[in-house]
Amino acid sequence: MRTPRRRAKHPLSEEFERIAWLTRLFGSAVPLNGVTLGIGDDAAVLKGTTGEWIWTIDACVEDVHFRTKWLTGEELGWRSYNAALSDLAAMGARPIGALSSLALPATMDSKFWQGIARGQARAAKVLGCPVIGGNITRATQISIHTTAIGQTKSPILREGAQPSDEIWLVGNVGAAAAGLNVLMQVSEAKWDTDMRACVRAWRQPRALIAQGLALIGRAHSCIDISDGLSGDARHIANASNVALVLDEPSLVRAILPRVKRVAMRLGGSALDWALGGGEDYALLATGPARMRPAFARCIGTVQQGRGVWLERTPGERISVQAGFDHFAP
Amino acid sequence: MRTPRRRAKHPLSEEFERIAWLTRLFGSAVPLNGVTLGIGDDAAVLKGTTGEWIWTIDACVEDVHFRTKWLTGEELGWRSYNAALSDLAAMGARPIGALSSLALPATMDSKFWQGIARGQARAAKVLGCPVIGGNITRATQISIHTTAIGQTKSPILREGAQPSDEIWLVGNVGAAAAGLNVLMQVSEAKWDTDMRACVRAWRQPRALIAQGLALIGRAHSCIDISDGLSGDARHIANASNVALVLDEPSLVRAILPRVKRVAMRLGGSALDWALGGGEDYALLATGPARMRPAFARCIGTVQQGRGVWLERTPGERISVQAGFDHFAP
Numbered sequence: 001m002r003t004p005r006r007r008a009k010h011p012l013s014e015e016f017e018r019i020a021w022l023t024r025l026f027g028s029a030v031p032l033n034g035v036t037l038g039i040g041d042d043a044a045v046l047k048g049t050t051g052e053w054i055w056t057i058d059a060c061v062e063d064v065h066f067r068t069k070w071l072t073g074e075e076l077g078w079r080s081y082n083a084a085l086s087d088l089a090a091m092g093a094r095p096i097g098a099l100s101s102l103a104l105p106a107t108m109d110s111k112f113w114q115g116i117a118r119g120q121a122r123a124a125k126v127l128g129c130p131v132i133g134g135n136i137t138r139a140t141q142i143s144i145h146t147t148a149i150g151q152t153k154s155p156i157l158r159e160g161a162q163p164s165d166e167i168w169l170v171g172n173v174g175a176a177a178a179g180l181n182v183l184m185q186v187s188e189a190k191w192d193t194d195m196r197a198c199v200r201a202w203r204q205p206r207a208l209i210a211q212g213l214a215l216i217g218r219a220h221s222c223i224d225i226s227d228g229l230s231g232d233a234r235h236i237a238n239a240s241n242v243a244l245v246l247d248e249p250s251l252v253r254a255i256l257p258r259v260k261r262v263a264m265r266l267g268g269s270a271l272d273w274a275l276g277g278g279e280d281y282a283l284l285a286t287g288p289a290r291m292r293p294a295f296a297r298c299i300g301t302v303q304q305g306r307g308v309w310l311e312r313t314p315g316e317r318i319s320v321q322a323g324f325d326h327f328a329p
Numbered sequence: 330m331r332t333p334r335r336r337a338k339h340p341l342s343e344e345f346e347r348i349a350w351l352t353r354l355f356g357s358a359v360p361l362n363g364v365t366l367g368i369g370d371d372a373a374v375l376k377g378t379t380g381e382w383i384w385t386i387d388a389c390v391e392d393v394h395f396r397t398k399w400l401t402g403e404e405l406g407w408r409s410y411n412a413a414l415s416d417l418a419a420m421g422a423r424p425i426g427a428l429s430s431l432a433l434p435a436t437m438d439s440k441f442w443q444g445i446a447r448g449q450a451r452a453a454k455v456l457g458c459p460v461i462g463g464n465i466t467r468a469t470q471i472s473i474h475t476t477a478i479g480q481t482k483s484p485i486l487r488e489g490a491q492p493s494d495e496i497w498l499v500g501n502v503g504a505a506a507a508g509l510n511v512l513m514q515v516s517e518a519k520w521d522t523d524m525r526a527c528v529r530a531w532r533q534p535r536a537l538i539a540q541g542l543a544l545i546g547r548a549h550s551c552i553d554i555s556d557g558l559s560g561d562a563r564h565i566a567n568a569s570n571v572a573l574v575l576d577e578p579s580l581v582r583a584i585l586p587r588v589k590r591v592a593m594r595l596g597g598s599a600l601d602w603a604l605g606g607g608e609d610y611a612l613l614a615t616g617p618a619r620m621r622p623a624f625a626r627c628i629g630t631v632q633q634g635r636g637v638w639l640e641r642t643p644g645e646r647i648s649v650q651a652g653f654d655h656f657a658p
Contacts, residue, residue: 099385103390139393
């Protein structure tokens with residue numbers, strides 16, 4: 001079961017090690033013809049004559065990313081589609097189309113799987129990204145693998161962060177994790193307005209396509225927060241060879257009041273949810289202060305060094321490294 | 330469990346109905362900007378300035394498409410990659426790159442999943458199609474979803490078959506189904522040379538990329554045989570609004586002698602395996618007799634009408650409609 005957590009003691013998680021291993025293996029296999037960027041960012045980049053094509057794949061698996069009792073089929077379709085397209089948003093790409101590979105239990109009632117497809121179709125409409133093909137297969141577990149292509153004149157990569165950049169948060173963090181905790185701990189009859197709003201944040205995230213496009217020419221680097229702010233910040237830090245220093249007071253201010261209230265009621269930590277909980281599909285970017293768009297909030301600075309740090313007061317910092325790890329014991 | 334079968338009595342299978350429903354749903358959702366072809370062929374087609382981009386996704390799921398005791402991790406990686414790229418072969422496309430979405434049990438030993446990746450990397454090298462990204466997630470069941478992009482000057486679609494075309498078979502049919510039956514029915518210690526070769530056909534199929542490219546300008550229509558000759562022939566018949574009449578003696582001659590010998594030993598039908606068993610990833614094409622390439626074998630003719638027919642002697646024909654259905658009870 002997926003639960004948000006923070007594990008500062010295991011900076012090199014098994015999942016990241018696997019990805020590094022795969023990157024070495026596949027990177028050495030074949031020369032990349034017409035491919036300007038391979039493995040390692042939110043998405044692959046293919047050379048085009050009128051800009052770059054951005055190409056991503058994302059999976060949404062039952063009992064890993066969701067439980068069927070937590071959401072309707074339509075919410076599941078919506079959610080998985082937005083999660084996949086969030087990688088395009090992070091690269092500053094305009095969606096072109098998507099393919100959906102559905103694996104469904106043979107016994108699933110048609111209302112649920114048709115709901116999934118309706119949710120995908122609704123997301124496709126809202127995001128301007130039609131489903132133009134796919135695959136359907138049997139499985140014991142529901143899983144939805146969505147691959148999407150977008151186009152951009154200039155992709156925003158993880159590797160461009162520079163010392164003296166601000167760290168920008170676009171969208172919310174912690175609300176989806178709060179919602180997930182509500183779903184796990186509180187029966188629906190007892191939900192208050194705050195809880196309901198947080199559950200909605202988990203069930204109905206929105207890929208920030210317009211914001212990603214608006215970051216082109218402003219941000220030096222960008223990633224979408226799918227596995228947790230701290231873990232995804234680390235991807236930027238590693239790719240750019242810099243340290244990301246999050247300002248705790250600014251981050252705390254960025255957390256929605258309702259998330260803090262839900263944390264109080266559940267005995268959780270809103271800051272932990274913000275740092276460790278993914279699935280809000282906010283964008284994390286870096287760029288010069290004068291280029292910060294109105295919709296972005298400054299939550300720290302890029303500095304020389306390595307790693308991801310949380311600074312409570314100037315000079316007092318702790319390392320916050322890991323996000324969600326699919327293969328942690 | 331996936332078993333080859335023939336069901337002439339249920340021409341409209343549940344899987345095909347689902348796909349038709351999805352096609353209507355997604356087709357109406359969003360206008361297709363820059364997309365010349367949406368759902369309904371082996372792959373989607375995206376408009377390019379120097380030809381068309383062909384885009385496909387395919388899934389390989391444990392206990393549906395394979396069992397882990399039937400093959401090594403490396404064979405699984407190889408097989409899933411070739412199966413996905415077979416859709417590019419069918420469209421006459423040259424592969425550019427692929428993304429792999431892996432879902433793996435947390436308990437899987439590293440030898441097996443690294444084997445999967447090594448098999449993918451080897452296939453990538455042989456097929457000239459690098460893995461340039463992907464996704465990795467936990468699941469209870471192994472599944473590999475592979476999305477691939479290729480390029481072609483002129484995609485070969487399912488809809489171009491014309492009355493008086495020959496029906497061409499490129500590659501073998503029935504060998505993989507024979508191998509699958511051996512795996513299910515005969516313990517490895519008892520395999521003879523024929524059985525071993527058929528098992529190899531199932532474990533190590535090869536996407537016919539070069540042949541697909543060579544069909545451009547020759548074939549009017551093409552599909553890869555992944556779900557069974559009869560079912561895949563039906564896709565061409567439906568898309569082209571014609572009847573495909575398979576000549577039984579020609580088809581029987583096209584079946585490898587070793588497949589017939591294995592059928593005899595197992596009490597199976599080589600013709601049934603050829604018609605109903607997919608996973609050889611042969612190509613089925615149609616085109617004028619004078620354009621038939623040396624590597625293609627004529628196994629019938631396209632005629633006016635509807636459906637797929639097996640003709641034993643002139644005038645004596647039976648309907649053979651269905652391939653493998655993922656959702657048949």
